[in-house]
Amino acid sequence: MSSLVTRVKLKQIEQLIEKGKRLDGRGLTDYREIKIEQGVIEKAEGSARVLMGKTEVLVGVKIETGTPFPDTPDDGVMTVNAELVPLASPDFEPGPPDENSIELARIVDRGIRESHAIDTAKLCITSGKKVFVVFVDVYVLNHDGNLIDASALAAVAALMNTKMPNYEVKDDEVIIKQGYTPLPMTSHPITVTLGKINDKLIVDPWLEEEQVIDARLTMAFNDDGNICAIQKGCAGYFTQQQILEGMKLAKEKATELRKKLKW
Amino acid sequence: MNEKPEKLIDKKGLRLDGRKADELRPVKIEVGILPNADGSAYIEHGKNKILAAAFGPREMHPKHLSRPDRMVLRCRYHMAPFSVGERKSPAPSRREIELSKVIRESLEPAVFVEYYPRTGVDVFIEVLQADGGTRCASITAASLALADAGIPMRDIVVACAAGKVEDKVVLDLFDTEDKVGSADVPVAFMPNLNAVTLLQMDGILTPDEFEKAVSMAIDGCKKIYELQKEALKTKYMLLEAEEEVEE
Incomplete structure (x- = not known):
């Protein structure tokens, strides 16, 4: 962004940060x-809505059967898709996913996949033929910055809220029975994003x-x-020292954020 | 297709391809090999074979994407259908779109974008053969293509990965280690500025292992950096020699 307004704002933000302050009053x-908020969409097998300041993300989980x-x-299959819905920001446009929404989906995906959050072995129905497929759809409803953390948190909250249909296999046919069991999970990844302004690190940039x-x-x-996924973004850099400093800070913040998820 | 080797590291501490934990694969770099590009480079990093080309600074197309105060850097990372075991569809995958973005963001900190307002520079990367660590080798080649095109830069960007294989932190994972191993940390680096311009990770690492992986990857970067400089010099030494013959 290089408009005059953002340049003026940059000055202001930089000056505040030098004093350890931020535009919205945070440290x-x-x-x-x-x-x-969990279970907000009754028709989805799992769902959660996360508000991070004014940023709002809704995640719905659907479960279907498919081939492994x-x-x-x-192993069962998990896919993450992210939609930057046009009503969430004047900068979002309708159309196929752009690089920002693909990156967002892939970061959320990486956290869940690499931490083995879902016990995919328990999603197998018949080996090599039929498994459950977990669709995680991230819906950004209002963009006020840091979509990554809000989306990742909403995705994990939605998965924790997800119910798997009970089933039995008869003559190679899957028959869905009454009732549900919770989605088997082995980990609950927490994602923390830091920004760098003037060689200072800030948490949760809006x-x-x-x-x-x-x-x-x-x-x-x-x-x-332990760390299970990392992504550096934007056209700037970090020194090796800043990365290690960032890791410690992010780890602390992850512990804090984890308390918001109850299980 | 899916034969998993029993052991990735043998009793002597050597890896499947005979390398030590902190050893790079053989790297071969050539600069200025594409006659139609403003700048180009070819890299063989182990079995990876990658071409990179830079075009520009030139008029932006479409025009509305140009910026009044800077040049716009665009980047496309693409894998040839025959570059991997099973044919890859030539249509850009979600992975390729993400990689194009992170590669662009790894190169941009090096470029003086403010020197050429309203223009665009395009970097095209074609992976002809992939064997693990293609994004790193692509960055190594792409930054040379930019330098070869004469675009003013703060430093050459160089990239290399480290990762974890059988509880050991190792440098420069090749395909099998990447797939069977437990973590991969690609790093792009500008040695003169001590600046990390790309950092990703998948797999699971403790904070200590992560710290070790990053510093190992940076050491690897510094070694490849020397080869990059060598490759750049070689091209211009050849040019000089040709000029002398002509005279």
Whole structure:
């Protein structure tokens, strides 16, 4: 962003950050207020709505049966898709997913996949033939920055809320029975995004900060506090020192954020 | 297709292809090999074979994407259908779209974009053969293509990955290690500025292992950096020699 307005704003944001303050009154390492609501869409097998300040993300989980990938015949399948819905921001346009929504979906996907959040072995119906497919659809309803953390948090909250249909197999046919069991999960990845302005790290950059940050660093942590996914973004850089500093900060923040998810 | 080797590291600590933990694959780089591009480079990094070309600074097309105060850098990472085991559809996949974005963001910090307002530079990367670590080799080649095109840069960007294989942190994973191993950390680096311009990770690492992987990857980057400079010099030494013959 290089409009005059953002340049003026950049000055202001930089000056505040030097004093350890931010435009919206937060400290450098504070998250905005976070609200999580689960089970908001009755027709979905699982769902959650997350508010991170004014950023709002809805995630719906649908479960269907399908065929497994040939190289993992005994594992269920999980896919993540993200929609930057045009009503969420004047910058979002209708049409096929652009690189931003693809990157968003792939970061959310990586956190869930690499931490083995879903116990995919338990989603196998008949080896090599039929498995459950878990569709995680991220719907951004209002864009006020840091879509990554809001989406990742909503995705995990939705998965925790997901019910799998009971079934039995008769003559190679899958018959869906009454009742549900919870989706088998082994980990609950938490994703934390940092921004860099003037060589200072800030947590949870909101829209106005996002437009002026040099670089962005996203890290996901599993239940054991180990790192399971990383993505650097934007056209800036981090020094090796800043990365390690960022990792410590992100880990701390992940522990804090995890408390918001109850299980 | 899916034969998993028993052991990725043998008793002597050597890997499947005979390398030590902190050893790079053989790297061969050539600069200026595409006559129609403003700048180009070819890299063989292990079995990876990758071509990169830079065009510009030139008029932006479509025009409305141009910026009044800077040049716009665009980047396309693309894999040839025959570059991998099973044929890859030539249509850009979601992975390729993401990689194009992160590669662009890894090169941009090096380029003085403000020197050429209203123009565009396009970087095209074609992976002819893939064997793990293609994004890193692509960055290594693409930044040379930019330099070869004469675009002013703060430094050459170089990239290399480290990862975890059988509880050991190792440098520069090849395809099998990447697939069977437990983590992969690609890093792009500008040695003169001590700046990491690309950092990704998948798999699971403890914070200590991550720290070790990053510093190992950066050491790998520094070695490839020397080869990059060598390759750039070689092209211009050849040019000089040709000029002398003509005279």
